Amino acid sequence: xxxxxxxxxxxxxxxxxxxxxxxxxxxxxxxxxxxxxxxxxxxxxxxxxxxxxxxxxxxxxxxxxxxxxxxxxxxxxxxxxxxxxxxxxxxxxxxxxxxxxxxxxxxxxxxxxxxxxxxxxxxxxxxxxxxxxxxxxxxxxxxxxxxxxxxxxxxxxxxxxxxxxxxxxxxxxxxxxxxxxxxxxxxxxxxxxxxxxxxxxxxxxxxxxxxxxxxxxxxxxxxxxxxxxxxxxxxxxxxxxxxxxxxxxxxxxxxxxxxxxxxxxxxxxxxxxxxxxxxxxxxxxxxxxxxxxxxxxxxxxxxxxxxxxxxxxxxxxxxxxxxxxxxxxxxxxxxxxxxxxxxxxxxxxxxxxxxxxxxxxxxxxxxxxxxxxxxxxxxxxxxxxxxxxxxxxxxxxxxxxxxxxxxxxxxxxxxxx
Amino acid sequence: xxxxxxxxxxxxxxxxxxxxxxxxxxxxxxxxxxxxxxxxxxxxxxxxxxxxxxxxxxxxxxxxxxxxxxxxxxxxxxxxxxxxxxxxxxxxxxxxxxxxxxxxxxxxxxxxxxxxxxxxxxxxxxxxxxxxxxxxxxxxxxxxxxxxxxx
Ligand SMILES: Cc1cc2nc3c(=O)[nH]c(=O)nc-3n(C[C@H](O)[C@H](O)[C@H](O)COP(=O)(O)O)c2cc1C
Ligand code: SF4
Ligand code: FES
Numbered sequence: 102x103x104x105x106x107x108x109x110x111x112x113x114x115x116x117x118x119x120x121x122x123x124x125x126x127x128x129x130x131x132x133x134x135x136x137x138x139x140x141x142x143x144x145x146x147x148x149x150x151x152x153x154x155x156x157x158x159x160x161x162x163x164x165x166x167x168x169x170x171x172x173x174x175x176x177x178x179x180x181x182x183x184x185x186x187x188x189x190x191x192x193x194x195x196x197x198x199x200x201x202x203x204x205x206x207x208x209x210x211x212x213x214x215x216x217x218x219x220x221x222x223x224x225x226x227x228x229x230x231x232x233x234x235x236x237x238x239x240x241x242x243x244x245x246x247x248x249x250x251x252x253x254x255x256x257x258x259x260x261x262x263x264x265x266x267x268x269x270x271x272x273x274x275x276x277x278x279x280x281x282x283x284x285x286x287x288x289x290x291x292x293x294x295x296x297x298x299x300x301x302x303x304x305x306x307x308x309x310x311x312x313x314x315x316x317x318x319x320x321x322x323x324x325x326x327x328x329x330x331x332x333x334x335x336x337x338x339x340x341x342x343x344x345x346x347x348x349x350x351x352x353x354x355x356x357x358x359x360x361x362x363x364x365x366x367x368x369x370x371x372x373x374x375x376x377x378x379x380x381x382x383x384x385x386x387x388x389x390x391x392x393x394x395x396x397x398x399x400x401x402x403x404x405x406x407x408x409x410x411x412x413x414x415x416x417x418x419x420x421x422x423x424x425x426x427x428x429x430x431x432x433x434x435x436x437x438x439x440x441x442x443x444x445x446x447x448x449x450x451x452x453x454x455x456x457x458x459x460x461x462x463x464x465x466x467x468x469x470x471x472x473x474x475x476x477x478x479x480x481x482x483x484x485x486x487x488x489x490x491x492x493x494x495x496x497x498x499x500x501x502x503x504x505x506x507x508x509x510x511x512x513x514x515x516x517x518x
Numbered sequence: 519x520x521x522x523x524x525x526x527x528x529x530x531x532x533x534x535x536x537x538x539x540x541x542x543x544x545x546x547x548x549x550x551x552x553x554x555x556x557x558x559x560x561x562x563x564x565x566x567x568x569x570x571x572x573x574x575x576x577x578x579x580x581x582x583x584x585x586x587x588x589x590x591x592x593x594x595x596x597x598x599x600x601x602x603x604x605x606x607x608x609x610x611x612x613x614x615x616x617x618x619x620x621x622x623x624x625x626x627x628x629x630x631x632x633x634x635x636x637x638x639x640x641x642x643x644x645x646x647x648x649x650x651x652x653x654x655x656x657x658x659x660x661x662x663x664x665x666x667x668x669x
Contacts, residue, residue, distance in 0.1 A: 302541075
């Protein structure tokens with residue numbers, strides 16, 4: 102079940118320094134891959150079925166082609182690495198930044214070659230100050246050793262860009278806005294496949310872990326990657342467990358295993374010998390799944406979809422039998438209220454209204470009408486906004502109401518008596 | 519007379535390096551805001567005016583950008599900052615108690631605030647003390663933090 106592809110060097114002391122990393126095979130994919138044509142590299146990624154690991158699960162190869170084939174007069178293209186990691190329950194990218202930054206840099210050099218980019222930006226959430234220091238140290242070392250900058254490896258430049266506290270900057274177009282020196286407002290885009298644009302030039306945005314998966318695939322071939330996981334969800338993911346679990350942490354696991362086994366075996370079961378009540382499977386924005394269904398859930402994109410949820414970032418929040426679902430939803434709605442960027446009325450007003458209604462539930466002041474208000478606010482937020490932040494919030498509310506409506510009703514009745 | 523903001527010699531050097539790293543100057547608003555905040559410990563009007571002049575953008579643009587991000591502050595902060603994560607994984611593991619503990623024990627030199635998920639959910643409950651992550655907090659670790667801050 103547990104595999105070491107991206108996490109290969111996580112347990113090696115000081116693997117974030119270039120000498121130790123080199124001893125353990127860092128940058129070994131460059132030599133053979135950089136002599137290949139960019140298109141050949143993109144074809145390997147397409148063949149591997151690598152899916153984006155930032156939450157959406159989009160096919161990476163298709164996105165690479167869009168960025169590589171987008172016409173540009175100046176010939177300039179960019180690779181932007183998304184290290185904003187702010188989805189509650191998610192803490193995997195920081196493992197790569199802190200423990201094996203050279204794997205990320207190697208992936209960046211390869212990806213730049215594959216899409217014809219010379220500059221790359223790594224956008225890291227501002228709070229990751231300590232990990233930014235480690236990452237910057239690694240980038241400096243990579244320059245000094247001739248992997249970056251003027252070198253035989255394609256003259257790639259890497260800049261580490263520090264965010265400043267805004268969840269929404271993880272959304273790729275908001276991230277680019279922020280990287281252009283603006284407020285982090287998601288862009289209104291046509292619904293057609295096209296690359297992103299940084300100052301008008303084509304840009305590819307990929308998650309840290311996606312890029313860190315690239316060296317293994319290019320070095321060992323698509324089949325070696327597809328040997329792990331399922332047909333539609335190939336390879337591995339850095340799954341994370343937090344909440345009421347005995348062994349919280351990040352574990353690289355191939356797709357397709359039983360979620361319950363993972364929680365019990367790798368996670369060591371529920372804290373304090375309690376029973377499982379529910380799991381939020383892939384970061385706060387994925388709908389909750391109650392315990393009685395968990396035994397049938399497999400950890401891959403398709404299985405989670407079939408339970409009206411999503412794999413998301415693979416960051417699982419585990420809740421024991423004593424968890425108050427009303428308080429749990431209130432906690433999350435406070436988050437959404439706080440993080441809405443405010444551009445769209447349904448989102449700006451809806452997240453704050455839903456948060457206020459939930460406060461009434463927590464205070465035992467809620468009525469049946471409030472339950473209806475919550476549902477209608479959720480409906481209004483769905484499908485009417487610039488980005489999918491509001492629909493995600495709506496899905497979260499619907500998930501709690503679908504599976505734990507009785508607890509909300511009990512709250513109302515407590516008020517009545 | 520109005521105080522003029524000046525970058526430290528070290529930061530001036532960094533600024534000229536920064537200018538070469540981005541296709542357009544406007545892109546370095548965030549790095550410069552960080553630079554000014556790190557130098558002054560907050561963003562003063564003069565500091566933001568300096569950025570506007572350096573990058574040839576309106577002052578209002580700099581202020582509007584700065585005010586969007588929660589980590590930028592516009593007043594002299596207290597000596598220490600404790601950010602207690604309040605989001606779900608931490609809440610399930612006693613974030614409320616951590617916040618109450620600091621509220622009770624910290625003196626006026628310390629600002630204690632609640633923040634949203636810091637990406638350290640595996641180490642819940644957690645907080646950041648002057649930016650440094652402190653995870654898997656228990657009684658001993660809480661006491662150690664107080665000692666470090668001399669409360
Ligand atoms: C509200 C919101 C927040 C997001 N936050 C992140 C994030 O913190 N990190 C990330 O990699 N992707 C995040 N994403 C997904 C990005 O928009 C984008 O799809 C992703 O970075 C693409 O990389 P991938 O295809 O390699 O996953 C977020 C999306 C939304 C709508
Ligand atoms: S849906 Fe919400 S977060 Fe997304 S652009 Fe609209 S207001 Fe901003
Ligand atoms: S919920 Fe506290 S660090 Fe993520």
